[in-house]
Amino acid sequence: MKKLFLLASVSLLLASCGSNDRGELVGVRGKSWHPEKPYGMSLVPGGSFIMGKSDDDVANVLNAPTKTVTVRSFYMDETEITNSEYRQFVEWVKDSIVRTRLAIFAEELGEVPGNGGIGEYAFKDADTTNLSEYEKYMLFNYESFDEEGYRGRRLNKDVDLVWNTSRYPDQYYAEVMDSMYIPEEEAYNGRRSIDVTKLKYAYNWMDIQAAARAKGQGDRKDFIRKEETLVYPDTTVWIKDFSYSYNEPMHNDYFWSEAYSEYPVVGVTWHQAKAFCAWRSKYKNDFNKGKGKQPVNQFRLPTEAEWEYAARGGIESGTYPWGGPYILNDRGCFMANFKPLRGDYAADQALYTVEAKSYDPNDYNLYNMAGNVSEWTNSSYDPNSYEYVSTMNPNTYDGENKRRVIRGGSWKDVAYFLQVSTRDYEYQDSARSYIGFRTVQDYMGTEATQN
Structure with missing residues (x-):
């Protein structure tokens, strides 16, 4: 008993700060850290999965060959960012x-x-x-x-x-x-x-990729990028996207009316989505600073691989987020918001978008990973990228490539675009009535893995 007491006393002594370390290497102890689950997000545990088309590519695009990759754990918004x-x-x-x-x-x-x-x-x-x-x-x-x-x-x-x-x-x-x-x-x-x-939002970010490639050449300030972005969504997309069509009510009311508050925001470019992520990070960290808390990781757009991994919900080689190859459930109801029949947008009980928490979530508690609105990712679109990207946290980011991957399909798309492996793109300065986004945040630590 005396020996156990002595060991406990030494352990407490070594764990303390200042001159009480008895000359031992005990490390620098800061404030104790506790993981904080971001509001409105779900944890996607890291793991490996087969990325790409595991069944027939009916469109014969051939831009998503199967590839086993591994992604780290991250938090993801349970819904698309709402109005x-x-x-x-x-x-x-x-x-x-x-x-x-x-x-x-x-x-x-x-x-x-x-x-x-x-x-x-x-x-x-x-x-x-x-x-x-x-x-x-x-x-x-x-x-x-x-x-x-x-x-x-x-x-x-x-x-x-x-x-x-x-x-x-x-x-x-x-x-x-x-x-x-x-x-x-x-x-x-x-x-x-x-x-x-x-209404413009200005922020700075550091181009770490460029700094790493510079191999120590140049000053830190050479890699700081300054951005200034208009933040108001382009509400005219409801008119511009559809010629010879009456969509004025959506142009007039969709973004500001309380009737659409819980619907996904649309009409935002990739640049605006990035600005939102920068603001959300600042907003949270300003609060934490005022409370004496540690800063959180930056909110950001998901990579293409992260998005597909999250959309699959842990189901290996599934066609849709719910796993099976069917778009109807056992009651004959459509399982997502899309264009199910030629000219018939409302067969799934929705003409345009639906509320962000509609239909059943996948096994990671993520809603509308198929349909409703397509979603911006941080990845550049290259039809051959699956051939050369890393198998660990794969991502293709090319500042010169203006095409950005969008995923998930939307309310105006056919079922093919709802498949978790289907790749599509849009130019980063374009705003559409069928593209929104959701954000992710890196998980601190490595113990949360699907495996």
Whole structure:
């Protein structure tokens, strides 16, 4: 008993920090880490699977030969990103732009909090008396170095924005808000809407692939990419995608009406989907930073292999996410939202899209991995890529290749495109009424494997 007590005491001593390590190599201990399941996501346990067409390729495209590959574990959204979720992104961008404009105008006017006007929205660091020495240093040496001289300044988000025109606090506030709306001559039916061309999201990312290929040549800043993307979906896709067809109600209502809040967002390009991922990562990590928590992995688009692996739901060589080669269940009901008959889009009880949590999920609890909307992936499309990609976490990413793989088929596609192995593509700057997306996040650790 005395020996066990002595061993326990030594173990506790070695695990402690500072001078109590007794000169032993005990490692640097940080905060304890606990995995956090992202909201609205399911864990897809890593493993191997046979990627590609395991049955006849009826279209004779021959771009998906079978290949055994292995992917690591990751979390994936249970549903496609919905209109409601994407609106949260758009609203955040809109509010941030308005607050920035108000803060800049307040500084130009010399207005400060306390007068009840636009000064209430001045930069929070306008008064440096409460800033730490480090914050002052960063403010005066780095944060003002920008083409506008304001990047990095802290916005005051403690004061609510006023959208009711009858309650604007002063004329300066009214001037800023007026600049966010379309001109009077472009308004109709008595409605002036926000000028969506002003809603842009800017972010940076590091091109790790390019940095690795550089083999130590060049500075880190040479591989930092700056992106600025319009965030508002292209609602005109409902008109442009279908000639000689009446789809004006979808153009007018689909994105903003509460009736469609839980339907998948469409009309977003690959670039907009990437911007959403960058914003979602920032939004979560800003919250974690405020709570003193560790940052999370970046949200991103899935690779083509990850998407197919997740769509299969652990079923080896299945044709559809539910496994079998049939598109009807035992009650004679269609199992996905697609175009089942020539000219008959509604035979599956849906003309356009359906709510994101419709039909039964696959065995990874993922909804609509077949049908509803096709989904962007991060992979570049090359019809021969299966011949040369790695068998470990395969991916083809070529910045010069503007074609991006889309998967899953959509509400306007025939059953062939719903098959988990069918490959298709769209150009990355294109927006369609039948393409949406869902995001993934890498799983930290390796113990969660299907095998």
